[in-house]
Amino acid sequence: xxxxxxxxxxxxxxxxxxxxxxxxxxxxxxxxxxxxxxxxxxxxxxxxxxxxxxxxxxxxxxxxxxxxxxxxxxxxxxxxxxxxxxxxxxxxxxxxxxxxxxxxxxxxxxx
Amino acid sequence: xxxxxxxxxxxxxxxxxxxxxxxxxxxxxxxxxxxxxxxxxxxxxxxxxxxxxxxxxxxxxxxxxxxxxxxxxxxxxxxxxxxxxxxxxxxxxxxxxxxxxxxxxxxxxxxx
Numbered sequence: 224x225x226x227x228x229x230x231x232x233x234x235x236x237x238x239x240x241x242x243x244x245x246x247x248x249x250x251x252x253x254x255x256x257x258x259x260x261x262x263x264x265x266x267x268x269x270x271x272x273x274x275x276x277x278x279x280x281x282x283x284x285x286x287x288x289x290x291x292x293x294x295x296x297x298x299x300x301x302x303x304x305x306x307x308x309x310x311x312x313x314x315x316x317x318x319x320x321x322x323x324x325x326x327x328x329x330x331x332x333x334x
Numbered sequence: 335x336x337x338x339x340x341x342x343x344x345x346x347x348x349x350x351x352x353x354x355x356x357x358x359x360x361x362x363x364x365x366x367x368x369x370x371x372x373x374x375x376x377x378x379x380x381x382x383x384x385x386x387x388x389x390x391x392x393x394x395x396x397x398x399x400x401x402x403x404x405x406x407x408x409x410x411x412x413x414x415x416x417x418x419x420x421x422x423x424x425x426x427x428x429x430x431x432x433x434x435x436x437x438x439x440x441x442x443x444x445x446x
Contacts, residue, residue: 227376255433266338266424266437267377312376320390324376 225250225317229325236303236332244298244328246313251291254316258287258298261310261327270311271298303332336361338427338438346444347415355410355441359427365389366408367435368400369424377424383408384430412443420445 226249236242246256255274259267271280271287273296279288286299300307310329314322339358347353359366365384369377379392383402402408406427412419422442426435 259437264422264440264442266439267426268437269434272433314376320382321379321392324378326374326376 227325259312340438357425363427
């Protein structure tokens, strides 16, 4: 069964810290991987999309890496801010259109 | 430019009832996907509509059905509601052939 796991489930850090969120998946034959942000009770906002042929993508303070051989992706957030507080979701397409989501990491950045 | 909109925002139903949720895609988008997100879980793909036809379907029973209209808006219908259908229902739109999806704010359904 193709699964996506995100660790940790929750994270609380002081403002200014650099942090790493992890996403692991069970099948290395992926089509692409996407990181989303979800604010409480809201929809999803796409942050970064990494194609199977890519190793990383960057947008502002965010950097996502992909290592298919180990079945892992990391989302690096530099100089975290209270406005970064949200749930971060990882979604993997295992060769079909249908994405498989992890349960997410709930992040709190406190001032 | 309006993004993806969904209605209603919240809904309360009782077991056995039927519900219809609505989604208007982002301007210019022709493809609509629906997801169910239970509390504390990641979204699960229900189905996708393109050119008024269901193109892909996830692992959901036939109680879940949908429709896409000529203006690309879409409806999700759920019959014979169960307590387990309580969730946030998300709609996402995209342009055929492109991978980036834009999500709406969701409809929170509570089944009592």
